[in-house]
Amino acid sequence: MTTPPFSPLITLSDGNEIQQLGLGVYKVDDVTAAGLVEGAIAAGYRRVDTAKLYYNEAGVGAGVRASGIPREEIFVTTKVWNDDQGYDETLRAFDTSLGLLGMDYVDLYLIHWPAPAQDRYRDTWRALEALHSDGRVRSIGVSNFTEAHLERLLDSATETPVVNQVEVQPWLQQDALIAFNAANGIQTEAWSPLGRGRVLDDPTIARIAAKHERSSAQIVLRWHVQRGLLVIPKSNSLERIRENSRVFDFELDAADLSEIAGLETGERTGSHPDAVG
Ligand SMILES: NC(=O)C1=CN([C@@H]2O[C@H](COP(=O)(O)OP(=O)(O)OC[C@H]3O[C@@H](n4cnc5c(N)ncnc54)[C@H](OP(=O)(O)O)[C@@H]3O)[C@@H](O)[C@H]2O)C=CC1
Numbered sequence: 001m002t003t004p005p006f007s008p009l010i011t012l013s014d015g016n017e018i019q020q021l022g023l024g025v026y027k028v029d030d031v032t033a034a035g036l037v038e039g040a041i042a043a044g045y046r047r048v049d050t051a052k053l054y055y056n057e058a059g060v061g062a063g064v065r066a067s068g069i070p071r072e073e074i075f076v077t078t079k080v081w082n083d084d085q086g087y088d089e090t091l092r093a094f095d096t097s098l099g100l101l102g103m104d105y106v107d108l109y110l111i112h113w114p115a116p117a118q119d120r121y122r123d124t125w126r127a128l129e130a131l132h133s134d135g136r137v138r139s140i141g142v143s144n145f146t147e148a149h150l151e152r153l154l155d156s157a158t159e160t161p162v163v164n165q166v167e168v169q170p171w172l173q174q175d176a177l178i179a180f181n182a183a184n185g186i187q188t189e190a191w192s193p194l195g196r197g198r199v200l201d202d203p204t205i206a207r208i209a210a211k212h213e214r215s216s217a218q219i220v221l222r223w224h225v226q227r228g229l230l231v232i233p234k235s236n237s238l239e240r241i242r243e244n245s246r247v248f249d250f251e252l253d254a255a256d257l258s259e260i261a262g263l264e265t266g267e268r269t270g271s272h273p274d275a276v277g
């Protein structure tokens, strides 16, 4: 029994539509990924976020096929890893990813990190533009780009990235970067939206959860949704995957939003973009 899709669609600046809430699969092994993706699609998910780095592109592709839902109704994101940056290297890495996925196109291809010490992200971006123009990638974007990286990229780019996927969670709210992205027509996507599970014990979140009779995860995901961000929570449990999808039937009020705004500490659960690659 397949549940109908639950997620609202957001229109990207290239005109393509993307489900606001999708499934993240970092640290899900290849075999598990196939079953989880199939189960998530049965539960109404229509979007999966993977990467070469996650070593589960084959499992994601298998799960999509096993779901029985037509390929064009599922949105698949993958990413070029730091070791594959550069024009020719990226084209080769993309072919490998596509082969592992067992697909003939990817919906969204991202530069995983700017890796500024390598200084190859502008060449990498040219490869993404080529993949976009030949139709093998529907939308192109970046991940972990700061304002400075984006400004440098935009100086030489023909196309503007449509998505910037960055860490956003209640301790790292990224107001300035989200505003910069929006001013440039770039949709912000929140990775580790649950702070890798760590923010779920926050007493403020727990209090708001009790008030709405929801779980802490649902409160945090609803906060992302109300901020207009794309969001990709990960879980290894189908029960939690279903729980994480039930965030479109209640609303946080102004007092809740202002309490969550007060949780900003600047604490990252992942690395700073200048420190990777
Ligand atoms: N572009 C980038 O550089 C990055 C991208 N990402 C993407 O973002 C996705 C999400 O980020 P991720 O780092 O996985 O972390 P998340 O913030 O999604 O948190 C995942 C953790 O929260 C737990 N969890 C999930 N749902 C619930 C729930 N309802 N109740 C209690 N605990 C819950 C999971 O445990 P359990 O699995 O046991 O349920 C897991 O430990 C990744 O999977 C990946 O796709 C992530 C990091 C970097």
Ligand SMILES: O=C1CO[C@H](CO)[C@@H](O)[C@@H]1O
Residues within 6 Å of the ligand: 026, 051, 053, 112, 270, 271
């Ligand atoms: O996508 C990712 C998952 O998490 C890793 C560890 O923090 C990151 O390096 C990577 O970007």
